Amino acid sequence: MAFSMTGYGRGEQTYTTRRYLVEIKSVNNRFCDISVRMPRGYAVLENKIRERITERLVRGKIDVFVTIEDVGDGNSTVEMNTGLAKAYSDAIKTIAELTGREDNTDAYQIARIPDVLVARANSLTPEEAGAELLPVLDAAIEDILKMRGIEGEKLVTDLLEKVKAFESMHAAVKLRAPLVPKEYKERLMARIEDLLEEKANLVYDETRREAEVAVFADKCAIDEELTRLSSHMNQLRETLRATGSIGKRLDFILQEMNREVNTIGSKANDITITNYVLDMKTELEKIREQIQNLA
DSSP: OBOBSOEEEEEEEEOSSEEEEEEEEEEOOSSEEEEEEOOGGGGGGHHHHHHHHHHHHOSEEEEEEEEEEEOSSTTEEEEEOHHHHHHHHHHHHHHHHHHTOOOOOOHHHHHTSTTTEEEEEOOOOHHHHHHHHHHHHHHHHHHHHHHHHHHHHHHHHHHHHHHHHHHHHHHHHHHHTTHHHHHHHHHHHHHHHHHHHHSTTOOOOHHHHHHHHHHHHHTTOOHHHHHHHHHHHHHHHHHHTSOBOOHHHHHHHHHHHHHHHHHHHHHHOOHHHHHHHHHHHHHHHHHHHHHTTBO
């Protein structure tokens, strides 16, 4: 199965004290460009996230969003800064003595002073955090792969139709190709006859004339280019039906096909084939644009 580079995936899981949500979005890119956004306390897992994304998604501009929420009652503790609380209490008593006022401060007022009481979430070890988060990541990866696979199959179906259209043009050029050297030779011979009539006293070697004309006519032959192009078309079809990452290979095959089409256009020296070449180049460009979406 071929995969598109465009897709969205989501994984979600709630444990006793935490809820995890992983969202993955991807668009086209020549390489695997990954951006991870997650709570700072879980940053230790970022490398593992990148490794799994690279291994499974291969190519694309990929954004990963990790949301972690505390749920339940046993996930946080309150720590008291006893030294700070005592320092504030002593300072308040001293102020009361210096000003001659009664010290009416209670424990609640001291507790409200910043940093005297600090609420902290119970932290997980990297192993514990990974055991909870990574399965959610895997679920999101499977989800986006499913979507990318569906889109990839649609692209392949469309591409095969374009390849079919290109093959019909190739067949038309192949049918016309044997006539090109023959007609070119006839035009050269006719031109030479015209020149000989203009200069009746001109001496020439008939055998050499035949040989020279044959050489020039042979330069219009495009049999080899058509054969190589046919081979590339077969490779293109086989690759489109292959499984996994095929985008870069398809891009290489398209470059080779474009090279052969350009050579055919420059060698043939035939208006009919030139028109077919223009159509073939247009179809190749459509195919090239489409394969940019494949991973």
